[in-house]
Amino acid sequence: MFLAFQAANPDLSFSLIAPEAIVSVAGVIVMMVDAFSRRGQRWVTGVLSIIALIAAGIASLWLWAAAPLQRAAFNGMIVLDELRLSFTLIFVIVSILTVLIASVWIEGEKLPAGEFHSLLLFATCGMMLMASAGDLVIVFLGLEILSIATYVLAGFRHTDVRSNESSLKYFILGSFASAFLLYGIALIYGATATETLPGTTNIAAIAGRLDQSLYPPLLFAGVAMLIVGFGFKIATAPFHVWTPDVYEGAPTPVTAFMAAGPKAAGFASFMRVFLFGFPIATVAASTSGYAHQSWVGALAIMAVLTMTIGNVVAIVQNNVKRMLAYSSIAHAGYALVGFVAAGAASDPLERNSALTAVTFYLLTYAVMNMGAFGIVTLIARSGDRRNEVDDYNGIGFISPVLGFSLSIFLLSLLGIPLTAGFMGKIMVFSAALREGYVWLVVIAVLNTVVSAYYYLRLIIVMFFRERTEAWEPPRIPASVALALVLTIVGVFYLGLFPGRVINAFNSRPAISLSVR
């Protein structure tokens, strides 16, 4: 019967959603294992989820290598291209690192490991769906799966007031943003209806309908709503206000995850919706032309605001997690610079290489950010108490491994050559320069100098000051050590030999544009 169904509707292709399927099934299994297994075996669910994530990674690599001719399925709901697959790999990497880093914390705080791991897997599934969505409805679906799991994760330490506050804030403001997004989708659905055809939410189809729209103002309102919704999810100014509180209150491994994973997922669908739903128009003075110009212009302004606010406010933070939260806002700003370049590019090849630049940037950010937060988790100790800059006083030479590793991550976040952060910045800035955004790049570069101040501050505190009170270096468990080794190797590999990764991300530039 199943085969008959598939024959009747040949657009069903389960192999195309293999990574998502693996992760979501694994999430259910992990939950079951947790319910029926004896206590004291916390590592079981962790190992299971890592295996599932690796399997999902292999599945997406297989999709990449096999490169099936069919580039879309489920009536255009799911697409398959380099944009999706490279983001899927980023999510897999982020989630594996989160599991590794979180192990010490779950162990120390006696928290339910199974719930944590299954929620993480569901969140990963949501992120993957956001990257693979060819339709606004799937974007929303993925976003909600991701968000609901993340709301719970943020409040995972339910006895801690700050964690509760973080979760509640994230939930209320997040729902608000989701509503914006949904409203935008609805408006666009209405605005793309023509006299003969009903409206559409298919991203590729929207692009074709823009100039036939009967109600252009409705369309513009929809675009604005979408920008607000996505802007909230990737924490760009002026929709960033929730970030510091939520990041500070959430358990550190969850913060690490939120800054790297969901942000990248937000970028994945933000870019797909706007680059392929509202692409550059052949005629500038048309509805599609106005829509394109206005979103590119809005994003350029948002990029400037985001970078500047993130970096300037980070300077005055005394809490390391809060500082890294503002730093993550700033990094979203740098990534937006590349996004703007991709939006402005008229040549599809240039657009794809700008897209690759942003993807690569988010990969480098994920790696160095996870590393930095891994060390912050260790230093914070149980209860997440020791997060002030003063807690880092003079620890560099007491625990050289942690001190120098954290310095490497901070220098990479700053964008010093030899590290991943440098190559990421080079890619994004050159994409923007190619499109002639010299002013934007100069602002970004000056922002980098501003950011030197607070990244260096932590290094200064660790190495250039002496410790006055006693400090016992934390024990580094094997799982965290593995995460640190992976991220340090990643930072230098991406910083010195990024060629292969960039080529792979850019290998088959034909982003699917199948209109159905």
Added chain:
Amino acid sequence: MNHLLTILVLLPLIGAATTLIYSFTPGARESHHRWIALGFSTLSFLVSLLLIQSASGNIASFRLEENYSWITSIGARFHLGVDGISLWLVLLTTLLMPISILSSWTAITRRQLTYYILMLLLESAMIGVFISLDLLLFYLFFEASLIPMFFLIGIWGGERKIYAAVKFFIYTSVGSLLMLVGIIALYFIHQRATGIATFDYAILVDTLRSGALTISPRAEFWLFLAFAFAFCIKIPLWPLHTWLPDAHTEAPTAGSVILAGILLKMGTYGLLRFNFGLFPNAAKQFAPIMITLAVIGIIYGALVAMVQPDVKRLVAYSSVSHMGFVVLGLFSFTEEGMQGALYQMLTHGVSTGALFLIVGMIYERRHTRMISDFGGLARPMPWFSAFFVIASLSSIGLPFLNGFVGEFLIMMGAWTSTIVRHVWIVTMLAGTGMIWAAVYMLWMLQRVVFGTKTSEANAKLSDLNAREIGLLVPLLVLMFFMGIYPSTFLSRSRASIEAARQRISSPQSGGVNIALTERRGSLREQVHHR
């Protein structure tokens, strides 16, 4: 020996790795790290001597080139090469490194492992700066050299080390990041014009020279500015010099030696190599401004040096003055001036390096650097005083010592330069800089070395020990040698300097004039030629 340059970059890195691995072996002693560092830096120096052999051909083109693909997707290559200009700067680097390490022997007692690893990492980055022929690779080394120095100042520095380290870092990175924007912009301009995506300096110069790529005057103006800004901060050219006195004063002795001796030369080297090579028209356009700033720097540096109560700060400000001469020589666009500028870079490295070492030695004994605390050191410390006097005279530019040759050639070049009108005013003003140098140096010597002893503590100071004499002697020998036989150096750099000059005078002419490269001769002939 085809991989000589890669070996030179890698040797210090291998040294750093060896030091690190050694520290994990059972029975490792902290006092052994310095031996490993000294061994590897000496080895680097010996290996770098092989470069002279290869440079004896006296041709302008790059030699010992190594060119491998690096990041294919953006066309960046691992391209190394050395010519008559970079040859001497590499040698200066490899010479000053073992000396600096030896000077830290007893001065650095805390965290020796980290210290010597950072020194070796720094050496590797600095060598890389002088021999990279790919703009992205150059930027990589240029910026990477910042990090070890930041740590050196911040961990082992003086009282205001944090302030100095942060100021040093932020100042220099503002400049270099804007240069990065310039590098990428140039990359795209080149790609638009020729369809080739490359950061390769040699290719860029070739396409510029052949006329396949013409940069619009406006773009060239901004590109020149972006590059020059980075280099002028590094030099440092007045009024971008304010990071220097702080960094030099707060850095540990070896850090000051490297800062003054090598890091500052990255700036002038960058101007000579990249600004002249890539943007010759803008260079001509900017010459009057650069010359004016250089002359202001010469006089300003000297005047401020005169009133410093701290010996180290005095030497630091004298660097501003001396580096002003280098910029003046470069922008005179004459062979004498540019040769003199290169010579002055080497001279300044040697004599200011020696001065910082000497100041470090007295600081180790007395824990003060205030001029007023000293006086009458000649009696208890004859060796020290002799060395101090010679190094100071070399810095002043006394004939028969190295400082004279460079400054004389620069003045010569400035006098004959046609790039600015009323060139005699410039030369006269710069000439007063030499007089001021004599004033502040001799006055300082008189108060510190001679004069009456002001404190009982000075009478009991011990003279230099064998290690300290040993590390100063090579520099002193070099001061005399460079003062008496400058042609040893100048004859090997002439062809490359001449090529750089020709880039400016005729931006779109073909390769180097062969007839000129064949010319050899002593300094006197060269001067008479004009």
